[in-house]
Amino acid sequence: MMKKKKNLTIEKLFSLLSNQKRLEILMAVFDNYHNASEVAEIVGIDISTAYRYLKSMKEAGILSSRYENGTEYFDFSSTDIYKLLELALEFVDRVNGKNSLNSQKLNDLINFEPLSEQEFTPDVVLDMRGEICPVPDLATQKKLQDMKDGQVLLVIVDYPLSGERIPYRAKQLGHEVITKKKDSLGNIYIYIRCKNENMYK
Structure with a gap:
């Protein structure tokens, strides 16, 4: 079966993004992937409308989907849309x-630096290669909660969207994203300095 060719234009992209509910759906997907039922609850619309919006953005190439236990979950189709x-x-x-x-050195979250000689010695290494969202993201949050203030966590992922979401979420939680680098194999190395003082008290 031939894959249907996308025919997305700039006009169509911005037209899709000009709808308030579609934007709210994208913001819901910003932190994690969701199914139509979850999106409907978050955005405050009925499930059929949520699914129709999700489907239209998937057909346009903005979102992609995968099935888990018979349920379709939607996520960004690439890091380009996230960025x-x-x-x-x-x-x-x-x-x-x-x-x-986002004004806190946005490029630190977006642009990869070539992986060179290790500049930081991590206290904890969390290797999440082979895992997809939201597993690496949630594991990182849990690990940071268990770490001491000032310790450095190195998270290694090979799922591109986790490479975007983990630094973003870490900064939201008040941690310091020291750097993010990528090697020639596509592995992403995220160094985070834990800032847990009074955070979880």
């Missing part, structure tokens, strides 16, 4: 004069 939304949030905040998470 586009992240940059849009940064732009809006900058125009509105706000200092958001």
Whole structure:
């Protein structure tokens, strides 16, 4: 069976993103992948409408999906879409004069540096290669909760969206993302300094 060719244009992309509910759905997917029922509850619409919006964005190539136990879950089709939304949030905040998470050296979250000689000695290594969202993301949050303030966690992933979500979420939680690097095999190395003082008390 031949795969249907996408015919996405700039006009169609921005038209899809101009719908408030579709944007809310993308924001819901920003932190984790979801099924239609979960999206409907988060956004406040009925399941059939949620599925229709999800399906239209999947057909356009904005989202992709996979099945788990017979249920279809939707996620960003690539890190490009994730970055586009992240940059849009940064732009809006900058125009509105706000200092958001994204204004904290956004390039640290987006641009990879070539992996060279190790610059930081981690206290804990969390190797999540072979796992896909949300497993690496949740495991990272749990590990950071168990670590002492000031310790450095090295997270290794090979799922591109986890490479975006983990630094973003770590900064949201108040931790310091020291650097993020990528090797020639596509493995992503994320160094995070734990900032747990008074965080979970």
